[in-house]
Structures are given as structure tokens and as C-alpha cells.
Amino acid sequence: MQDGIVIGEGVVLDARPASFITRAMGAMLDFLVIGAVVAAVLIVGAVWFVENAVLGEDIAAIVYVLANVVVMVGIPVTVETLSRGRSVGKLACGIRVVRDDGGPVRFRHALVRALIGVIELWLTFGGIAAIASLSNAKGKRLGDLAAGTYAVRVRGGKPPSAPVVMPQSLAAWAHTADMRRLPDGLALAARQMLGRAARLAPESRARLADDLAGRIEPYVAPGPPTGTHPEAFLHAVLAERRERELAAGQRERRRAQEQAELLHRLPFAVADPPR
Template identity: 50%
Template sequence: MASSDETIIGEGVALDTAAASLGSRAASALLDALVLGAAYFGIMMLVTVALPGSLDFAAISAIYLTTAIGTFVGVPVVFETLTRGRSVGRYALGLRIVRDDGGPIAMRQALVRALVGVIELWLSAGSIALVASAANSRGKRVGDMLAGTYALQTRASSAQHLPLTVPFSLGDWARVVDIRRLPDGLALEARQFLTRAAALHPASRRRLGESLSARIAPHVSPLPPQGTHPETFLTAVLAVRRDREYALEVQRLHADSAQALAVHRLPHGVPDVEN
């Protein structure tokens, strides 16, 4: 069974989905509050200037209340729904609100969070949300508990985007290995695994790495030295495959260029007169 910091995805792999830290959530909430506060102040200035002087106190109060609800409830709901859990503060801090199962939130979750946020964020100056987040293992505020959501750190580390290279220990093997054409789906699956391997649960990471290595092994001859780590093997196979396909594409382009030049060349003995 997955722990509170894990999410089981479709292929049965447990992803390490630890919630964002309390400091990150507080910083993003403060930035959102400044943005919404500035927006509310600007809207109120425009409304005040545009209001006709003939309106009575009740009508003016209704307009001000509608403006406040639209700013502090409507804007967060629309923004979170369209961006699948983002806000200005979360964009800056690399956070996203997701469902408890790791999926994107919908308008229902965004509306619950915004309505509860009126009390726990605005009317209590964030004190209720701060206490609730500090007491919850996933940093949930009351709105998250009722909506079934939590804040996830989504900004990936730069290490996840490093290019594939042949490990030094397999350099000699890579020069002689014969790799038959891998199915595109299998190659993509291996690349995605290596990209997010650091975020996988250790047991799931080992199991998935061994499974992918066993599926790719029939396409490789000879196999790497015994004891080669599955992830090292996958990295080397994908790197060699990429380099060889690139070399073949370069050769094809050169051949196409030479053929195009030959087609446009004048017959032998006919002078090429420039106009």
C-alpha cells in the first residue's frame, strides 16, 4: 500500500509525491494575497469613480460586496480551473494544487477551496490555514481537507533533463554492440522511466528498471557485462541508438544533397554560363 507521500499511477508504480513544504505554501499564499489585494484595490477605485451619485447605500453596498466576492472567490476559482491548480504565487514557487490521487483539480475542488479560503485565509489573516497546514502531514489547509486536494512541488530538478550519454564503464561494449530496431513505444517508455527515476519509490524503481531491461535485452547483442545495473544498461542502449540514428540521418542528408546537385548539373561538356 502506498504511503501518504506516494501516488500509485496507472502502471502500478508508486511515485514519490511528497507535498510542498509549509514555507513554500506560505510564500505562494502571500504572493497571491498581494496580487489579489492590488487587483481588488484597483477595481474598487474604478468602481468608485464609475458609480453614479444617485445610488442609495444598499445598492452601493451590494456592488462592493459583489466586487469583493468576484475578486477573492471568482478569480481564484477561474484561474485554478483553467491552469489545473496554479496561481500567480504557485507559478513563482513551482507549486500546483492536485487531487489526493495526484490528478488535476476541477472547478468543484477550486470552488470549495476558494469558499473556505474566505474564512481561513482572508477573515482570519491566514492563521487558521497556517495552523491546519502545520498539523497535517501533507500540509493541507481546511479547504484542501474538504476538497480532497493538496499542494505538490512540481518544479523538476535540472538533473532530470540531462542528456543521455554512454557510461564510461560500457564504452568498449557500446562500440561493438548490435542493437536491433527497438519498438518506438518501448524506447519511449525507457526514456520516460530514466527521466523520472529519481522521483520513483525505490522498490518500484528497481522493479520497473529490471522489467524494462528484460524487455529490451532481446534486441541487444551482445549483452553488457554481467552485473551491469539496469538503469546503466538502459541509458547506454538509448544513447547508442540515438547516436547511430543521428549518424544515419546525416549520411542520408549528404546523399540527398549530392543527388540534388547531380540532377541540376549540366551534361558533361556543356559549359555552365552564368546569366
């Protein structure tokens, strides 16, 4: 199963589902915040009603029901709708509730999640939600399944790496150079260095580039033009290797297709019947 969101252009966006522990921590923080707010409101309200002597049994029952509706449904729906899927707990834990297609949640999504959450979160103290979340590949609880949503991580993911680009000044040399296969560890080290070069200290960056360029140069003949910067040399080698491997893969795929077509033809060179 693929963790990600496929947009219309066929590109998979990185949207890793939040783990059960992260979601549980966010829910606990939300409960603490809501509990603190409700406790403060109840204390102030109780003092006011007692002082004004207007708190009869009927009024107390109505206030109790309204308070439960506000706490269990009103507050979660309002917060998730206005924040587009984030609450205090989710913000602290770096997660967000999104639709299955990656879009922001709307009022109806938040309402469905909150209504079902009354049973699976409040009345069962999160037991049903925990079982459902642990049983689902994306960590969905019942409210998420009904609303078509799930929680994703919005921070803590792998930072994007800088792309490997062929320097124009080295393109002609790289296309004609003889490049032997690089050891996997060496090629990976060069790619990682270029990916985080902008975040390295200048001294460390220069030292790593010189070291990697010196280790890769014996695998390339002829060597790069005199005065080539080590990082430019690494970019050129890795970019050319990528293009050559891509071309080789395409040739192999075409050859496999041709062989498959040949095997499906009728024997003795009899032409296939028209389709």
C-alpha cells in the same frame, strides 16, 4: 509514509508536497496580486459612481457584497480551474494544486477550496490554514482535506539520472568477468558521474571517466577488451553488479521462503494435512 502518487501500473511518481513556507509565499503573492487588482477596480468604480451620482446606500451595500464574493471566491475558483491548479503566486513559487490521485483539479475542487478558504484564509488572516497545514503530513489546509487536493512541487526537484545500460559489445565479457566488491564511495561516484555525464563539459567528462575507470579496473579480472571506452567500461561494470546483486537477493529470498515453509511443517516429517 510515502511521498508520491501510485498510478495504475504500480509505479510511484515523484510528487513531493510543497513545504509550508513555499505555500505561504505563494498565498502572499496571490493576495498582493488580487489586492492590486481590486484596489484599481475600486478606484475606477468609485470615481465613476461619484461622477454619475448613482451610489446610494443600498447600491453601495450590494456592490460591497458582490466585491467580496468575487475577490474571495470568484477569482480563486476561476484562476485555479482555468490554470489546472496554478495561480500567479503558485506559478512564481513552482507549486501546483493537484488531486490526491495526482490529476488536475476541476471546478468543484477549486470551489470547495475557495469556499472553505473564506473562513480559514480571509476571515482568520490565514491562521486556521497555517495550523492545519503544519499539522498535516502533506501540508493540507482544511480546504484541501475537504476537496481531496494538496499542493506539490513542480520544479526544483531532483533531475532524472541517465540509466545505466549494459553495452552490447561488453555483455559477454562482463558476464564472465570476476568482479570484486567495489568500495561504496567508488561505486557511488561512478554512478553519479554517469548520471550527469551529458551535462558535463567534454574535458571534465573525459577526465572523470578515465580516473574512475582506472580506479575500478583493479577490482575486475580479466580487464576489458583493448580499446574499450572508459564510460562503456563503467556502464558494463555497474550494470553487471546490479544484475548480480539482484540475482543474489532473489536467491536469498527464495531460501528464506523455503526455510519458513520448513519451520511451519508438522514435526517428525508428518505430511501437512490437506487444505
